[in-house]
Amino acid sequence: MTTGSDDLHVLLGAYVLGGLSDDDHRAFSEHLRSCRQCQTELGQVSGMPRLLDLAGPEGGPHLTDTPVAVPAPLMTDHDDEHLVTLLGEVARRRRRRRAWMSVVAAAAAVVLFAAGAWLGPQLLTPTTPTLPTTHVAAAAVAGSQVRIDIALVTRGWGTQLDVNCEDMPTNGELALWVIDRSGRATSAASWRATPAGYSRVTGATALRPNEIQALEVRTGTGKVLAEART
Amino acid sequence: MPLDDEAVAEIYREHGPMLRRVVWRATSDANRVEDIVQEVILRVWKQAPEADNLRAYLITTARHLIVDQHRAAGRRPQQAQLVDVAEADSALDRALDQVLVEEALGRLQTNHREIVRYLYFERLTVAETSTRVGVPEGTVKSRAYYAVRNLRVILDEMGVTR
Numbered sequence A: 001m002t003t004g005s006d007d008l009h010v011l012l013g014a015y016v017l018g019g020l021s022d023d024d025h026r027a028f029s030e031h032l033r034s035c036r037q038c039q040t041e042l043g044q045v046s047g048m049p050r051l052l053d054l055a056g057p058e059g060g061p062h063l064t065d066t067p068v069a070v071p072a073p074l075m076t077d078h079d080d081e082h083l084v085t086l087l088g089e090v091a092r093r094r095r096r097r098r099a100w101m102s103v104v105a106a107a108a109a110v111v112l113f114a115a116g117a118w119l120g121p122q123l124l125t126p127t128t129p130t131l132p133t134t135h136v137a138a139a140a141v142a143g144s145q146v147r148i149d150i151a152l153v154t155r156g157w158g159t160q161l162d163v164n165c166e167d168m169p170t171n172g173e174l175a176l177w178v179i180d181r182s183g184r185a186t187s188a189a190s191w192r193a194t195p196a197g198y199s200r201v202t203g204a205t206a207l208r209p210n211e212i213q214a215l216e217v218r219t220g221t222g223k224v225l226a227e228a229r230t
Numbered sequence B: 001m002p003l004d005d006e007a008v009a010e011i012y013r014e015h016g017p018m019l020r021r022v023v024w025r026a027t028s029d030a031n032r033v034e035d036i037v038q039e040v041i042l043r044v045w046k047q048a049p050e051a052d053n054l055r056a057y058l059i060t061t062a063r064h065l066i067v068d069q070h071r072a073a074g075r076r077p078q079q080a081q082l083v084d085v086a087e088a089d090s091a092l093d094r095a096l097d098q099v100l101v102e103e104a105l106g107r108l109q110t111n112h113r114e115i116v117r118y119l120y121f122e123r124l125t126v127a128e129t130s131t132r133v134g135v136p137e138g139t140v141k142s143r144a145y146y147a148v149r150n151l152r153v154i155l156d157e158m159g160v161t162r
């Protein structure tokens, strides 16, 4: 069976893959000489046989009737577990990356304190990356230039709050407040400012991450430096 | 969920299964597959989360990672008994190319895939394919046309450009 001249373009596919009758092959070769469109398209797909030859002799597992021989455990649905591991790792790397929001504002006065960086309540057991962790960047409020990253780690007893602060006030007390869905605020950690303006503290709340509406870092006098909505 | 988590979860759900197949078939090491896949996704998320061609980027990253690990471990791809590193690398490249092309064929829609199978791999004629599939010759021809076009697009997407 041959093809009408209007339908000649379509022969390009079988011309590339093979299998055209002699008549069709001749007709397409002739058509190709004068058809710009087919010349262009052939240029794009003429390397196809070479690529197809990279596959196994029968075209690989998707073309034969035997299914892909991938060990069953790899393909079953541990996906959610893996995803939790993956997101834990994301949280860890994100902390390192410090992609924090920064807002330009006035600098605070400098008074030196001889305090260490690890102050807040140390309720925690060491963090393992497999725990479900959510990260939030707390946005500095107007007039503040702090950069704060908070990791919410789900624990059996509530939520562990790993706080990383930079460009903080260098004197006075600082505190992390947790605001629940009803708007009630409770203190989850308090610590003393450091000369470097940098601190890493860990706080804790009985609330679960989904019960937390917002997190605020405040000064000892209650001024909000940064807030994050979850 | 913060943006990062969502982005990573989405990459993982959309591309994880394909990556797992590719890595498994290129390394034949079930114990390392999930680790490699996760590392690939993390790297891509860090370096180019908004890449236009994410699939190609993921595959290229997987390729680098597998090659590096092979070198580091002094392993030979697919148990081939090869002597020098360059040779081992090119064997691994071939193994990866093979897997990628096979994956691309797997992503073709079924009625296009079977046309490629009969016309190209089984060397049947259009007429024979028509009989085998049970559709008119004209349909075989137009399916062959679209199969080739779509395959080109899929291969481009996977970064197989040679």
Ligand SMILES: [Zn+2]
Pocket (backbone or CB within 6 Å): A008, A009, A031, A035, A036, A037, A038, A039
């Ligand atoms: Zn034409």
